[in-house]
Amino acid sequence: xxxxxxxxxxxxxxxxxxxxxxxxxxxxxxxxxxxxxxxxxxxxxxxxxxxxxxxxxxxxxxxxxxxxxxxxxxxxxxxxxxxxxxxxxxxxxxxxxxxxxxxxxxxxxxxxxxxxxxxxxxxxxxxxxxxxxxxxxxxxxxxxxxxxxxxxxxxxxxxxxxxxxxxxxxxxxxxxxxxxxxxxxxxxxxxxxxxxxxxxxxxxxxxxxxxxxxxxxxxxxxxxxxxxxxxxxxxxxxxxxxxxxxxxxxxxxxxxxxxxxxxxxxxxxxxxxxxxxxxxxxxxxx
Amino acid sequence: xxxxxxxxxxxxxxxxxxxxxxxxxxxxxxxxxxxxxxxxxxxxxxxxxxxxxxxxxxxxxxxxxxxxxxxxxxxxxxxxxxxxxxxxxxxxxxxxxxxxxxxxxxxxxxxxxxxxxxxxxxxxxxxxxxxxxxxxxxxxxxxxxxxxxxxxxxxxxxxxxxxxxxxxxxxxxxxxxxxxxxxxxxxxxxxxxxxxxxxxxxxxxxxxxxxxxxxxxxxxxxxxxxxxxxxxxxxxxxxxxxxxxxxxxxxxxxxxxxxxxxxxxxxxxxxxxxxxxxxxxxxxxxxxxxxxxxxxxxxxxxxxxxxxxxxxxxxxxxxxxxxxxxxxxxxxxxxxxxxxxxxxxxxxxxxxxxxxxxxxxxxxxxxxxxxxxxxxxxxxxxxxxxxxxxxxxxxxxxxxxxxxxxxxxxxxxxxxxxxx
Numbered sequence: 205x206x207x208x209x210x211x212x213x214x215x216x217x218x219x220x221x222x223x224x225x226x227x228x229x230x231x232x233x234x235x236x237x238x239x240x241x242x243x244x245x246x247x248x249x250x251x252x253x254x255x256x257x258x259x260x261x262x263x264x265x266x267x268x269x270x271x272x273x274x275x276x277x278x279x280x281x282x283x284x285x286x287x288x289x290x291x292x293x294x295x296x297x298x299x300x301x302x303x304x305x306x307x308x309x310x311x312x313x314x315x316x317x318x319x320x321x322x323x324x325x326x327x328x329x330x331x332x333x334x335x336x337x338x339x340x341x342x343x344x345x346x347x348x349x350x351x352x353x354x355x356x357x358x359x360x361x362x363x364x365x366x367x368x369x370x371x372x373x374x375x376x377x378x379x380x381x382x383x384x385x386x387x388x389x390x391x392x393x394x395x396x397x398x399x400x401x402x403x404x405x406x407x408x409x410x411x412x413x414x415x416x417x418x419x420x421x422x423x424x425x426x427x428x429x430x431x432x433x434x435x436x437x438x439x440x441x442x443x444x445x446x447x448x449x450x451x452x453x454x455x456x457x458x459x460x461x462x463x464x465x466x467x468x469x470x471x472x473x474x475x476x477x478x479x480x481x482x483x484x485x486x487x488x489x490x
Numbered sequence: 491x492x493x494x495x496x497x498x499x500x501x502x503x504x505x506x507x508x509x510x511x512x513x514x515x516x517x518x519x520x521x522x523x524x525x526x527x528x529x530x531x532x533x534x535x536x537x538x539x540x541x542x543x544x545x546x547x548x549x550x551x552x553x554x555x556x557x558x559x560x561x562x563x564x565x566x567x568x569x570x571x572x573x574x575x576x577x578x579x580x581x582x583x584x585x586x587x588x589x590x591x592x593x594x595x596x597x598x599x600x601x602x603x604x605x606x607x608x609x610x611x612x613x614x615x616x617x618x619x620x621x622x623x624x625x626x627x628x629x630x631x632x633x634x635x636x637x638x639x640x641x642x643x644x645x646x647x648x649x650x651x652x653x654x655x656x657x658x659x660x661x662x663x664x665x666x667x668x669x670x671x672x673x674x675x676x677x678x679x680x681x682x683x684x685x686x687x688x689x690x691x692x693x694x695x696x697x698x699x700x701x702x703x704x705x706x707x708x709x710x711x712x713x714x715x716x717x718x719x720x721x722x723x724x725x726x727x728x729x730x731x732x733x734x735x736x737x738x739x740x741x742x743x744x745x746x747x748x749x750x751x752x753x754x755x756x757x758x759x760x761x762x763x764x765x766x767x768x769x770x771x772x773x774x775x776x777x778x779x780x781x782x783x784x785x786x787x788x789x790x791x792x793x794x795x796x797x798x799x800x801x802x803x804x805x806x807x808x809x810x811x812x813x814x815x816x817x818x819x820x821x822x823x824x825x826x827x828x829x830x831x832x833x834x835x836x837x838x839x840x841x842x843x844x845x846x847x848x849x850x851x852x853x854x855x856x857x858x859x860x861x862x863x864x865x866x867x868x869x870x871x872x873x874x875x876x877x878x879x880x881x882x883x884x885x886x887x888x889x890x891x892x893x894x895x896x897x898x899x900x901x902x903x904x905x906x907x908x909x910x
Binding site: 220221222223224225241243244247248251254255258259326327328329330331332484487488 | 504578580587589594596598605612616622
């Protein structure tokens with residue numbers, strides 16, 4: 205729905221709202237609506253984090269414990285047993301840095317896809333831009349990403365490694381990962397509200413996708429004739445960028461960035477299109 | 491004065507999902523459906539589509555000026571809630587448009603967005619944000635909200651430990667302190683205790699008298715009469731009446747409500763627990779229905795019911811309302827001591843009860859048959875039970891030489907005044 209500019213500048217709330225049939229809505233107005241209501245996204249994200257750890261004994265420490273334990277297991281299985289080479293980087297550091305990015309991305313995808321169903325009670329009773337809902341996990345997952353990042357830096361210091369100052373570029377990578385997940389969430393969340401199959405199948409596909417992404421092994425471990433395939437995987441590029449920053453691994457090639465940008469733009473556009481087309485039906489149907 | 495709300499030819503069409511069908515489908519069903527559609531002729535399925543949808547609201551146009559308090563009344567399904575949902579932007583209209591100048595605070599359901607694990611304090615901030623307040627605005631009103639709600643001592647414990655009354659009070663407080671230019675309220679005042687309802691009504695009155703605009707849906711005609719200076723009567727998704735003469739609008743509504751709700755005695759009503767054979771008013775002979783009474787006549791209600799599944803929770807009764815739709819009382823077969831209940835098992839039961847004598851005022855009354863599993867659920871509830879009869883009471887036998895006119899007030903009991 206649309207928000208037109210105010211006609212009386214003196215009024216404290218610059219609102220004239222025009223409510224019209226869905227077909228007459230404009231994308232830019234929807235995006236403006238999201239911006240006007242950004243407070244709600246923050247509030248929802250904070251609530252998400254509060255609720256997640258509220259009744260747990262060790263609280264937010266779970267955000268640390270999960271990646272640390274996963275790293276320990278992966279190190280045992282893939283480094284100690286399977287002896288996957290990591291180009292001279294200590295395996296725990298290598299896998300942790302990949303895992304952080306992967307967990308951020310997959311969490312955004314899964315939670316954004318479930319966001320409409322989860323907030324059903326709110327969206328049928330109060331108005332706010334529904335485009336905000338799949339956006340919330342990009343924020344709440346970012347908080348956990350940052351907490352785990354502190355652990356990563358501590359681990360690196362323990363191994364005598366110093367993070368590169370390029371670490372200040374991380375927010376940009378996170379932004380790309382967030383947009384990627386948001387785009388997928390925009391496509392899947394309305395579908396999930398109509399077909400619950402989506403919510404059932406998604407964790408399975410996310411699990412598979414992790415093995416197709418160089419989280420636990422470096423791309424160089426893959427036979428050279430298949431390595432080009434990884435350039436098409438946007439998350440692989442994101443993880444490589446993350447490792448380039450954190451542990452001075454080589455930067456991905458220019459082609460990879462172009463593919464990544466195409467994915468981000470394409471998925472966001474596809475997501476906005478799908479979401480805006482299905483959203484009105486969802487509210488009446490959910 | 492320019493309109494603060496302009497509604498122009500608004501319409502909302504809903505698809506009917508088949509009876510009892512789940513709101514969501516499986517991918518498999520949809521794929522199968524799509525395949526079927528591919529092989530059948532398109533026009534046929536378009537026709538089917540049209541047949542499976544209905545207009546909850548159509549051709550609705552009106553303007554509301556700043557400061558008006560508009561009561562929106564109508565039967566269940568008349569489109570009241572749909573109208574409010576469209577105006578609150580929860581659902582988009584299918585045609586037409588509405589223009590709203592000012593911030594809208596809509597209270598369609600209290601407690602929206604409360605999370606059970608979070609404390610009252612945390613929920614105030616969250617609820618406020620969801621309803622459109624900035625953080626600093628909530629902070630500025632926080633104390634007022636807490637004071638109005640009266641849950642100050644419980645602010646830091648999780649909402650899940652609140653009683654439902656406390657939750658309602660807190661939710662209304664947040665919404666009432668939004669200070670929107672336009673307030674949209676849907677029947678929320680039917681919750682909470684009487685004391686708090688009065689407080690809420692007072693708050694809405696304050697909002698109205700401070701020059702802000704209120705749209706108010708209610709089934710309670712007394713409240714509408716008290717609050718509103720204009721009534722829009724909806725019927726079948728269209729505006730039937732739009733007037734500043736609140737009294738006459740309420741009468742029109744009440745007549746429409748009784749006319750369309752008149753129950754045919756020939757229509758047996760069945761639920762999984764019982765079948766209702768007859769329901770009527772009578773005077774002296776229980777089994778001969780009568781609908782016109784004098785004020786001195788005894789007025790009885792007769793229920794003939796066959797219980798095929800007996801549970802002790804099962805009860806029957808009557809809800810009595812006046813011609814303006816004010817509920818006077820309801821009375822249930824289980825009001826007495828358990829051993830005196832008229833229904834103690836399955837089978838056919840004929841019950842009757844008399845109203846107190848010389849109790850009702852002159853006028854038209856509506857008696858509605860209600861049935862429930864006590865404290866569990868309604869089988870036929872006072873809102874929607876279609877089993878309705880009407881009767882009139884005429885003032886034709888007054889004993890006092892001074893009592894000639896219809897008394898003001900809902901009831902006109904003759905009390906027995908004595909000297910000690």
